[in-house]
Structures are given as structure tokens and as C-alpha cells.
Amino acid sequence: MYPSKFDYVRAQSVEEAVERTSSHSNAKILAGGHSLIPALKLRLAQPDLLVDLGRIAALKGISRHNGTVSVGALTTHAACAASDDLPKVWSEAAGLIGDPQVRNRGTVGGNIAHADPASDLPTVLIALGAQIHVQGTAGPRAIPADEFFVDLFTTSLEEGEIITRVEVPVESNQGSAYTKVFNPASRYAILGVAAQVAIAGGVCRQLRVAAGGSTPKAIRAHHVEAALQGQPINDTTIQHAAAAIADDLGEEVIGDMYASAAYRRSIAAQIAARALSAAAARAR
Amino acid sequence: MSQTLVGTSVKRKEDPRFIQGRGKYVANLQLPEMAYIAVKRSPYAHARIEAIDTRAAEAMAGVLAVFTGQELIDSGVGKLPCGWVVPGCKVPTRWPVVPIGDKVRHVGDSVAVVVATSPYIAEDAVEAIEVSYTPLAAVTDAKRAMQPGQPVLHDDIPNNLSYTWALGDRPTIEQALSASAHVIKLDLTNQRLIPNAMEPRAAVAQWNAATEEMTLWTTSQNPHPIRLLLSAFTLGIPEHKLRVISPDVGGGFGSKIFHYPEEIITPWVARKINRPVKWVASRSESFITDSHGRDHVTHAELGLDAEGHITALLVETWADHGAYLSTFAPLIPTAFYHCLLSGLYKIPLIYGITYATLTNTVPVDAYRGAGRPEAAYVVERLIDLAARELDLDPIAFRRHNFIQPEEFPYQTPVAMLYDSGDYNRLFDKAQELSSYSELVAAREAARAEGRLVGIGVSGCIEASGPAPSKIAGALGSAVGFWESSIVRVHPSGKVSVLTGSHTHGQGHETAFAQIVADQLGVPMEDIEVIHGDTAAIPFGMGTYGSRSMAVGGSAIVKSAEKVRKKMLKIAAHQLEAAEEDLAYDFNGGGVYVKGSPSQKKSFFDLSLGAYTAHNLPDGLEPGLEEQAFYDPANFTFPNSAHICQVEIDRATGEVSVQKYYAVDDVGNVINPMLVDGQIVGGIAQGIGQALWEYGAYDESGQLLSGTFMDYAMPRADVMPVIHTARTVTPSPHNPLGVKGAGEMGTIAATVAVAHAVMDALAPLGIRHLDMPFTAEKVWSAIQEAA
Structure with a gap:
């Protein structure tokens, strides 16, 4: 050691x-x-x-302005879990990362730069449509979360680029939730589903869903979104939409000693349904 | 007697230093000129070492030396002995470092040793050592290992069968089973566990070339037996020139009982290079070198007559011992296992047999409970299935077969003579504590909603404080099971208590001080408990098997009694009174004249007087220090009734333990808080085994769960609130009336949780699953049942 x-x-x-x-x-x-x-x-x-980077104060903290929340790269998961400014899906997921020690030391930037496929945060950031702000020798740029995560432990960061902050849009009419099945040893996600939904007149008007933990990188659940978008929100439509997650996960599902690929595929619809139901219940 | 500190939750004397980070663990030791050891370990489960190239490592700056196994052997280092050899046992050869030409037999086997000026350099040098291996096929399954055609680990042990051990008459039991109205049959495994004490093992050694004395600090639960093994079998430094110190030790759970290679290597290197050296295991090394626990494959049959009384029990077990016999390995699946198969029940006929096999895995030895959890699991699974198959309430069925209070001492058919107990009262209390009938009603309501809620009941017995020494010897032990103590009253009236027991988290410094405070009537603050240093304490056996209070505590009582007796003699002389006219003052110490308390010699006066020797009775030796060795007449038999409730998430198979009630009879209680700590910690461990923990090997002998990323320990946030209560039937054969408290929680919780999970799944027609009940395993069973 x-x-x-x-x-x-x-x-x-x-x-x-x-x-x-x-x-x-x-x-x-x-x-x-x-x-x-x-x-x-x-x-x-x-x-x-x-x-x-530990002493760079500018990289720490959560601030809200003009319909976005900006989270400094050195902000800890514990700070995110305790934040009322962040969308619920993020604070909820942050509170489920590791254990108190990990949450008090682990940071947003470190987490996503590592791009562990079993990590919770990539899933959340994809569901929220986050922008990852980075700085390199060529200056600053912003990378959409969908493009930031490339593969297992691989991001689109260029050599020398450093994550400075993550920005997510916040809209008051959105409800969001994160549902996770733990690996009992590592506390990483066997499967995590993040959902953010806006409802008007009982109908799903806007929806973003992502899943992580079971695939080489977190994925956007387009099939689930398509199945629920514009539909009335009820148990039947949620179950129906959630079942589409099998198509989103595709063939490249990971397995380990606690959860085989087949198991993950089989439980995914129920986990997605829980995330959708919880998000819908929080939307107004 | 008065002053009743015993029975109260005195706060732990040791905690201020621990919570302030001021404990002194082996790894904290820094000595001048200290060098650091790192061990090159086998990545293969089974391979022949063809050659080792140490040149690159030796050439690195800061590397002091690199040693291979033959150098140790050539200098006279001996094989690691087995401390418990049952009849017919074939003990495999185990060298501290495997020599070239020999075979490594598990991932983690030691191959070479580096000593360097810093631990970083030592680690770099380990990477630079080139070992060429011829990999061999491995076997990792206890039952398969003894089948023909499997890889053989040791040439002199064909079929990998170290020994077979049986108790009882098989034909009689088979006949009784075939004549029984019902026979419950079950095949089960008790999975391999990895101990994971919070503090990894460590050793520091210092050689004094002038006096030819060696001091070894080691993370041991029993420093004296380790010194004996080092002197007589492995290192060869005689006992009077070898001091072994176990300072603060951060947990053991059995894994720090045993004699390990690094404990030999470290002092050997210290003498060789004439510098102090340190070895500290990394967590990764702990996983692949600390002896593991459990790992049984079992077939069992329980017979019942038409009235639901148990007629006979047959248990056949394949016990995986790993690549070598760890120090006490053969004790665990034999006497500590089969002799507990009677449980809380009247079982007239019992037959048990164990096949002890060797596999390409880390050696398996005692782990919290050690054989007794395995026995309790077999008996209780059968009892629970019997109740289910006869459609009886599990508690009612247990009560139907309990040994009754008036039947104690109760002789089981498997050698044990139970000392005391009242299992009806135990379960009365457990039913009351858990509001059992309400739990059952709530479960029925949940089931009606389609939820998978289950209630688990366990009724377990343990034999703690192994005894007596004479029988242990007859059963194969190389050690005795007594304990030593010295109560040393200093001239100023302060007291040192020297004990051969060892504390590594249990709280002996507090509990033993409580006993002596009551025995001598002096304040707790005036008492210091000293343990763990062979130069300071008399030869002692250490701590394991929940023995410290029953055996070590009893030895302390005996010493304290002798001190009082001597004080009485001195006081009688000084007060010019007959001893029978005097009384010991348990509230403050000292001796007074019965009926005239003002005529008194204080504790201080008597202490000082004993050392000035100005006014002692003729023939009485000066000083006030008494020693006692206590060899217990029998084990003690703590027993428990645990009840828990789980709910299974039907969609994922995840099990959550929602309610937990534990009633334990550990006899008299010295410190309720410490006992609760033992019970609750044990329950956490038991839940860990039931739901998550699994030392899993693949067929090539690679440990799949070799880090905390894959080996799932129980965590605080998934623990239920644990409600504890006690019933008390004192042990009649030790002066404190205590029974062991250290292992009961673990034994009982594994069973209770397993039963709750099986109860939750019973409506689906699922009869048995093997532990751990991981989400996927439970989910798969639900799918198959549907």
C-alpha cells in the first residue's frame, strides 16, 4: 500500500x-x-x-443565477447532498455516494474526471443536461455531459485540461429523482437511474432520463423518454415507458460477482419506474 | 461483599486514549535505525518456483537485503507447527517463506523478503524481484479436493485429505433416522469469510546483540503461546531470551490467534541485519494472508417422531482448511463443531463426521465463534425446516424439544456437559421484547398485500471458555486452557492487575478493574490492568473463544482472594485478634473487627506494612502480591434467543433487516455496556455473513473478493436498531458465575437473519438458499419460484 x-x-x-x-x-x-x-x-x-487543486478556493461552492446552478469542481458530495439550490436528483444522488467519509472528501470534478462507469454523478449530469466547464492551455470551453463521458474511465478532456465547474439548468416546474441499487461492497451503483420531468395538466411535457452503473458509461435513456413524452403520467404509462430501458441499455451490460448482466437488465425497468414515479411526484 | 461496581456500566478506561488517537499499536512503533520489510507474494494459487532473480532488487538504493526461503531454512528456522493435531491428522509442511524448487499453494504465499531503509523502497524492490513459476492446476472446492484426479497440494497427503474426524455411531443413528416418522434433509454451505480486523497485522522486532535478546511486538491475541511456538518450533530463540509484546491491538476476531510467517520473518531479519525492523500488512495482504473462517459444505438429516420430538441427527461436513493447517485449524470443524450439535435441544442420538480437505486457498481457522456458528447454523436450519414442514410455529416447536431447566447439568450425546440454562425463560423474554405475536400479525398483513416480509427466530448455544486442559490435551491440543493472574498491591495501596488474557477491543482494562475494585474495596482509579507483555505478566493463554471473563476473570478473583487472606493475617497479628473475629471491608478496603468497625487496619496501612515487614506474623513472607492459575472445570454455555424481521424488495431481491431483538443469557454480567457492545457488534458480523460477506475464489484459485470493493462488510447505515435484553442463569462452576459474551451475537444473528429471509420467501415455496443472500441470489430464487 x-x-x-x-x-x-x-x-x-x-x-x-x-x-x-x-x-x-x-x-x-x-x-x-x-x-x-x-x-x-x-x-x-x-x-x-x-x-x-485542494487550496484553490475559486473551485469550491455552489451558486445559483439566472436559471442555472454552478457547482465548483472541488465542491464535495456532502456539500451537494446538503444543497437546496441543486436539483433534487443531484442532491439525492450525492447523498447516496459511498459513505460519510467519502462524501466529505470526494469532489464533483474528481468524480467525473475519473469517469468510473459505476459512479452516480455521470448519470445525474446526463439527465440534467449539464455543461462541464473546463480550462486548458487553449483557454476555457464547455462540454455537454452527453459528450463528456466517452467510455470506461475515459472522458473528452484534452491533455492538461482541468474541470473548473459544472453548470446545470434549473426550472422550478421540474421534478427529479435518483434511484440506485447498491453494490453492497463498494457502494457504487449496480444500476442508477436519474430522471427529471416537467408535467402540465397531468401530461409529461419534458423528460430527461439517464442510466448508469450497468454500462461502460452512463447513457441517456432515449427510448424511455420517447415512450413517456407527451403521455399522461400514471402508473401504467410509467411502467410502459420504464420497460423501454432495456433498449437503452443495449448489449454492453456489465456484470460482477454481486450482479450479473442478466440481473441488471432484468431489474432495470423497475428501477427506472421508481425514478420516474418519484420524479413525477416531485414535479408540479 | 459490597461496593458493587460489578454489574454496572462503568465507562471504558481505555477509551480516552483511543478516541484521542493515543493508542499504541505495533505500526506506531518507531525505533532508531529501523528498517522495513516487504514480502514478495505469489500471484498463483498453485505453482512451482523454478527460480528467483533478486539482483535488480538488491541493486536498488536503500535495499539492505533480499532473502529467499532457503536462507531461513539453512539458518535453522523451522516449519510452522499445527497446535491442534487430531488423531490421524496429516500436517502439511509449511515454511515461513517457500523455498525455490518447492510450490506456492495459495495466492499470497510468501516467496521472498525485502528489507530496506523505507517501506516505499521495500515495496519498489518487491516489484523488482523476478520469480519464474511453473503454474499448476488448482483446486478450491472443499468437497471436490478429495475426489480422485484433482490437483494434489502436498505430495505426502494424497487426495488432499488431512484427516477425518467422527463422533458417534453411524449405523445406530442411520437406523434411528430410518425409523423416524419424519426426516428433514438438508444440503448447505457455510461460506468462507474473511476476518478483516480493523488493524492489519504487523510485527516489529529488535535484536540486542549484546545480551542476545529479542523483542518482538506483534498483533497477537496471545503473546505467550506465540513466544512458545517461536522458541520451540520456528525461530529457535529460547523463551528466556525472547520477549513478545502485544500492545494495543485493533480487533482480531480469531485471526490474530495464529502463528504467522511474518512473525518469524521479522525477528529473523532483525537478528540477521542487527537492526530493528518493521512489517505492516497492507489491507490487500490481509485479505490473502490472514486465516479465513467457516467454509463448510454439509449434508445433514434430522429425525422426528410422530409427536414432533427429535430422534436423531446426522451431520456430514467437508471443511476446507486451505493450503496449510493454520495453528488451531483442526479444532474448529471437530470438537468445536460436532460437540455443539445438540443445540438447545434434547437429541438422543447424534452422529457427525468431518472430512478436512486442503485446497489452493488461504488457510482457514477460528473466526468469531469458530465451529460453533457452523454447528448452530446446521442445527437451527434443520429445526426451522422441521417446524415449517410440520406446520408449527418455530418457537413452539423449539420449546417442544428444549432441554428443561431441571435437567441441568445436562449431558449431551456429543461430549458437552451443559452447565446451566433456562431456555423457556429466554424465549419468554424474547417474545415479550419483540412483541412476537404482533410481529407475526404484521407479517400476515404484509403478506396479504403481497409483500415479502419474514420473521426469523434463532435459538443458539455456545460453548465458551474452552476447558478443561486435561480434555483439551486428550483431543489433540498442544496448549492448556487455564489462565493466569497476579494481583500486585503496591506499598502505597495502588494495585496492578496482571492478566494472561489479552484485550484487543473487548474492554478488559475496565471490566477486570471493576472486579478487583469490588474484590478489594478500592477505587477503580487505583487499579491498572496490565496485559500483553511476556516480560511483565506470567505465562498466559490469551484471548479467544469468549474465555477472558470466565477464565481470566476467575483467575483474577482467585488472586484477589489470596490478597485478602494475607491482609487478614497481617491485620489479625496487628490488631491482636483472631482471624475469625475480623472482617474485610469491601467498601474502602482494609480489615476491621466484627462489630467494632472503628478498630480497623486500612488498606493503605496493611499494604505498606506488608512491605516494611516491621510487624508481620512470624513466618509470613513480606510483600503483597498473589498469583493464581485458574483451570476451568468446564466450558460455560451462553445461550440466546434472537428474533428479527426482514423485508425483501420483490423487484430487486434486496433484503433489509428492519427489526432486531436479542435476548442473551451470558450468566452474570460484569459490565452491561461492554456486553451489549459485544452482542451488538457480533450481530452486525452475523448480519454481514447472512447478507453480504463471501470470500469467493474462482477455479484457478484467484480470490475474487480480495478488496473492500468486492468483499462486502456490514455498514452502520444498513444496521437495524438492535434491542438487547438478558436473562441470567449463572454458570455454577466459576467464581463470577459468568459465561462468554464475545461470540453469541455472531452465532445467533447469522441464523436469525437466514431464517427471516427463508420465512419471507416461504410463501413462494422456496425451502433453502445458501448464504450470503445477495440481492441477485434472492431475486433469482423469486423468479424461479414464480
Whole structure:
């Protein structure tokens, strides 16, 4: 459990962090350390340099303005779980990540940069249509969550790019929810479904659904959305729409010793239905 | 007696230092010039070591030396012994480090040792060691291991069968079963568990070349037996030149009883390089080197007559011992297992047999409960099925077959002589505590709604505080089961209590002090409990098998009694009174004249007087320090009634434990808070086994659950509120009337939760599932039943 040798710098600003990382051939960025430190200890990651973002105050905090909420990359899951400004689906999911220690140290930016397929946050951000704001040597840019997650542990971040914040739209008429089946050992998701819905006159007017934990990356559940969009919201329509998640998950479903691929496929519709029902109940 | 600290929830004396981070664990030790050990371990379950190239590692800056197995053997290091050899037992050869030309036999087997100036460098050097292996086919299944054609681990142990152990007369029992009105048959597994004590194992050794003395700090539950094994079998440093210290130890659950290779390697290296050295296991190493627990495959049959009385029990078990025999491995699935098969019940005829097999897995040995949970699980599963198949309430059926209070001491057909108990009262209390009839009504209502709610009942017995030494010897033990103590009253009247028991979380420093405070009538603050250092305490057996209070506590009582007796003699002399006219003052200490309390010699005066020796009776030795060795006459037999409620999510198969009620009879209670802590912690462990924990190997011998990412421990937020209560039938054969409290929770909870899950699934026609009841397993069973 001793990592191989590396250097360490504490960046004072995002600019410095970008400069340090991009000018080094084998650097890793350290945020909350809850994915990276275990990887270092197991020597699965052997960087020569760690660039610590921990003291950059500008990267922390949740702020709301003009119909969006902006979450700094270093904001902890515990802060997200306690936030009233965030859509419910996010705060709910944040409260289900790991355990109190993990939530108090683990960060939004670190989580999504790692792109663990079993992580909860990618699912939530896809459902919310989040924009991931990053900064690199070429300047800042924003990446839609749908495009940010590329594959297992792979994002569309360029070399040297650092996540600065995540922005999600908030609309008061939306209801949202996250439903999760835990891996009892790791507490990651065997399957997590995030849903955000707007209802008018008992009819589903707007809907975004995403699923994660069972596929190499979190996916948008287009089939579920299509099946419910414009429909009256009731148990029958929800069950019917939720059943379409099988088409969204596709063939590439992951299995492990606690949950086979077949099991995950089989329970997905019920988990999706729960997320949809909970989101609908919160919409007004 | 008065001053009644015993029986009260005195706060733990040890907690201030622990909660302030001031505990002193082995890994905290820093000595000048300290070097660090890392061990190269086999990635293969079964392979021949053809060659080891250590050159690159040795060339690294900061690497002091690299050793392979032959160097240890050539210097006289011995094989790891087995401390419990049953008749006919074939003990496989186990070297601390496997030499070149020999085979590694499980993932994690030691292959080479690096010593370096920092733990980081040591780890780097381990990576630089090149080992060439010829991989061999592996076997990881207890039952398959003894079938023909399977890979053989040890050339001198054909069929991988270390021993067969049987108790009872098979033809008699088979005949009784065939004559029974009902026979309940069941095949089950009791899955492998990985102990995961919070503190990983560690060792620090310091060699004094001038005096040729070795000091070893090690994370052991029993430092004296470890010193004996090191001296007599493995390291070869004589006992009077070897000091073994187990300082603060962060949990053991049995896994720190055993003699491990690193405990030999570390002092060997310290002497070799003449520098203090440290080894601390990583969590990954703990998973693949700490002895595992359970891992039984069992076929069992229970006979019943037409009136629902039990007629006979037959139990056949294949017990996986892993690649080698860990120190006490053969005790666990033999005497600690078959001798508990009578449970709380009158079972006239019992036959049990165990096939002890060797597989390419981490050795299996005692783990919290050690054999007794496995026995309780077999008996209770059968009892529960019998009640179900006869359509009787599980509690009513149990009561129908209980040993009755007037039948104690009760001789079972499997050697155990139960000391005391009242199982009806135990279940009365459990039914009252849980509002059992309301629970049942609520379950029926939930079932009517289509919900999968189940109530689980367990009635378990444990044999704790293994005894007596004479019988243990006859059964194969290399050690005795007594305990030692010294009560040392200092000249100023302060008291040191030296015990051979070892605390690694239990709270002995508090509970033993409570006993002595009551025995001598002195304040708790004046008493210090000392343990874990072979240079400080008399030879002691350590802590396991829920023995510390019943055996260690009893030894302390005996020493304290001797101290009082001596004080009485001194006081009689000084007060010029007959001893029978004097009384000991249990409220404050000292001795006074009966009926005239002002005529008194205080505790302080008597203590000081014993050491000044100015005025002692003729022939009485100075000093005030008494030693006792207590060899118990029998085990104690704690028993329990646990009731829990679970609900299963039909859509996912997830089980949640919603309500939990535990009534335990652990005899007299010294500190209720400490007993509750033991019971509740044990229940958490039991729930862990029932629902999640599983040391799973694939067919090639790779451990699939080798990290906390895959090995599911119980977590605080999934624990139900646990309601505890007690009934008390004191043990009649120890001076405190106590029974063991350390393992009952684990034993009972596994069964109670299993029964609740099976009860929830019963309406679907599901008869039995094996643990752990993971969501997918339960969900699959529901689908198949539908």
C-alpha cells in the first residue's frame, strides 16, 4: 500500500495547475483523492507528479443565477447532498455516494474526471443536461455531459485540461429523482437511474432520463423518454415507458460477482419506474 | 461483599486514549535505525518456483537485503507447527517463506523478503524481484479436493485429505433416522469469510546483540503461546531470551490467534541485519494472508417422531482448511463443531463426521465463534425446516424439544456437559421484547398485500471458555486452557492487575478493574490492568473463544482472594485478634473487627506494612502480591434467543433487516455496556455473513473478493436498531458465575437473519438458499419460484 515515487505541487490557481500539468509528461491532478489515492496505493496509477487543486478556493461552492446552478469542481458530495439550490436528483444522488467519509472528501470534478462507469454523478449530469466547464492551455470551453463521458474511465478532456465547474439548468416546474441499487461492497451503483420531468395538466411535457452503473458509461435513456413524452403520467404509462430501458441499455451490460448482466437488465425497468414515479411526484 | 461496581456500566478506561488517537499499536512503533520489510507474494494459487532473480532488487538504493526461503531454512528456522493435531491428522509442511524448487499453494504465499531503509523502497524492490513459476492446476472446492484426479497440494497427503474426524455411531443413528416418522434433509454451505480486523497485522522486532535478546511486538491475541511456538518450533530463540509484546491491538476476531510467517520473518531479519525492523500488512495482504473462517459444505438429516420430538441427527461436513493447517485449524470443524450439535435441544442420538480437505486457498481457522456458528447454523436450519414442514410455529416447536431447566447439568450425546440454562425463560423474554405475536400479525398483513416480509427466530448455544486442559490435551491440543493472574498491591495501596488474557477491543482494562475494585474495596482509579507483555505478566493463554471473563476473570478473583487472606493475617497479628473475629471491608478496603468497625487496619496501612515487614506474623513472607492459575472445570454455555424481521424488495431481491431483538443469557454480567457492545457488534458480523460477506475464489484459485470493493462488510447505515435484553442463569462452576459474551451475537444473528429471509420467501415455496443472500441470489430464487 505504498505508492511509487512521485513529486507533489500545490497549485495556487487554475492557471498554474493547467501550466504544471500540461508541461509535464506524466502528471495527475489531485482533487479529493478518493479515486486517485487508492489507485496510487495499489500502484494502478504511477504518476511522476501530483498537482493538488485542494487550496484553490475559486473551485469550491455552489451558486445559483439566472436559471442555472454552478457547482465548483472541488465542491464535495456532502456539500451537494446538503444543497437546496441543486436539483433534487443531484442532491439525492450525492447523498447516496459511498459513505460519510467519502462524501466529505470526494469532489464533483474528481468524480467525473475519473469517469468510473459505476459512479452516480455521470448519470445525474446526463439527465440534467449539464455543461462541464473546463480550462486548458487553449483557454476555457464547455462540454455537454452527453459528450463528456466517452467510455470506461475515459472522458473528452484534452491533455492538461482541468474541470473548473459544472453548470446545470434549473426550472422550478421540474421534478427529479435518483434511484440506485447498491453494490453492497463498494457502494457504487449496480444500476442508477436519474430522471427529471416537467408535467402540465397531468401530461409529461419534458423528460430527461439517464442510466448508469450497468454500462461502460452512463447513457441517456432515449427510448424511455420517447415512450413517456407527451403521455399522461400514471402508473401504467410509467411502467410502459420504464420497460423501454432495456433498449437503452443495449448489449454492453456489465456484470460482477454481486450482479450479473442478466440481473441488471432484468431489474432495470423497475428501477427506472421508481425514478420516474418519484420524479413525477416531485414535479408540479 | 459490597461496593458493587460489578454489574454496572462503568465507562471504558481505555477509551480516552483511543478516541484521542493515543493508542499504541505495533505500526506506531518507531525505533532508531529501523528498517522495513516487504514480502514478495505469489500471484498463483498453485505453482512451482523454478527460480528467483533478486539482483535488480538488491541493486536498488536503500535495499539492505533480499532473502529467499532457503536462507531461513539453512539458518535453522523451522516449519510452522499445527497446535491442534487430531488423531490421524496429516500436517502439511509449511515454511515461513517457500523455498525455490518447492510450490506456492495459495495466492499470497510468501516467496521472498525485502528489507530496506523505507517501506516505499521495500515495496519498489518487491516489484523488482523476478520469480519464474511453473503454474499448476488448482483446486478450491472443499468437497471436490478429495475426489480422485484433482490437483494434489502436498505430495505426502494424497487426495488432499488431512484427516477425518467422527463422533458417534453411524449405523445406530442411520437406523434411528430410518425409523423416524419424519426426516428433514438438508444440503448447505457455510461460506468462507474473511476476518478483516480493523488493524492489519504487523510485527516489529529488535535484536540486542549484546545480551542476545529479542523483542518482538506483534498483533497477537496471545503473546505467550506465540513466544512458545517461536522458541520451540520456528525461530529457535529460547523463551528466556525472547520477549513478545502485544500492545494495543485493533480487533482480531480469531485471526490474530495464529502463528504467522511474518512473525518469524521479522525477528529473523532483525537478528540477521542487527537492526530493528518493521512489517505492516497492507489491507490487500490481509485479505490473502490472514486465516479465513467457516467454509463448510454439509449434508445433514434430522429425525422426528410422530409427536414432533427429535430422534436423531446426522451431520456430514467437508471443511476446507486451505493450503496449510493454520495453528488451531483442526479444532474448529471437530470438537468445536460436532460437540455443539445438540443445540438447545434434547437429541438422543447424534452422529457427525468431518472430512478436512486442503485446497489452493488461504488457510482457514477460528473466526468469531469458530465451529460453533457452523454447528448452530446446521442445527437451527434443520429445526426451522422441521417446524415449517410440520406446520408449527418455530418457537413452539423449539420449546417442544428444549432441554428443561431441571435437567441441568445436562449431558449431551456429543461430549458437552451443559452447565446451566433456562431456555423457556429466554424465549419468554424474547417474545415479550419483540412483541412476537404482533410481529407475526404484521407479517400476515404484509403478506396479504403481497409483500415479502419474514420473521426469523434463532435459538443458539455456545460453548465458551474452552476447558478443561486435561480434555483439551486428550483431543489433540498442544496448549492448556487455564489462565493466569497476579494481583500486585503496591506499598502505597495502588494495585496492578496482571492478566494472561489479552484485550484487543473487548474492554478488559475496565471490566477486570471493576472486579478487583469490588474484590478489594478500592477505587477503580487505583487499579491498572496490565496485559500483553511476556516480560511483565506470567505465562498466559490469551484471548479467544469468549474465555477472558470466565477464565481470566476467575483467575483474577482467585488472586484477589489470596490478597485478602494475607491482609487478614497481617491485620489479625496487628490488631491482636483472631482471624475469625475480623472482617474485610469491601467498601474502602482494609480489615476491621466484627462489630467494632472503628478498630480497623486500612488498606493503605496493611499494604505498606506488608512491605516494611516491621510487624508481620512470624513466618509470613513480606510483600503483597498473589498469583493464581485458574483451570476451568468446564466450558460455560451462553445461550440466546434472537428474533428479527426482514423485508425483501420483490423487484430487486434486496433484503433489509428492519427489526432486531436479542435476548442473551451470558450468566452474570460484569459490565452491561461492554456486553451489549459485544452482542451488538457480533450481530452486525452475523448480519454481514447472512447478507453480504463471501470470500469467493474462482477455479484457478484467484480470490475474487480480495478488496473492500468486492468483499462486502456490514455498514452502520444498513444496521437495524438492535434491542438487547438478558436473562441470567449463572454458570455454577466459576467464581463470577459468568459465561462468554464475545461470540453469541455472531452465532445467533447469522441464523436469525437466514431464517427471516427463508420465512419471507416461504410463501413462494422456496425451502433453502445458501448464504450470503445477495440481492441477485434472492431475486433469482423469486423468479424461479414464480
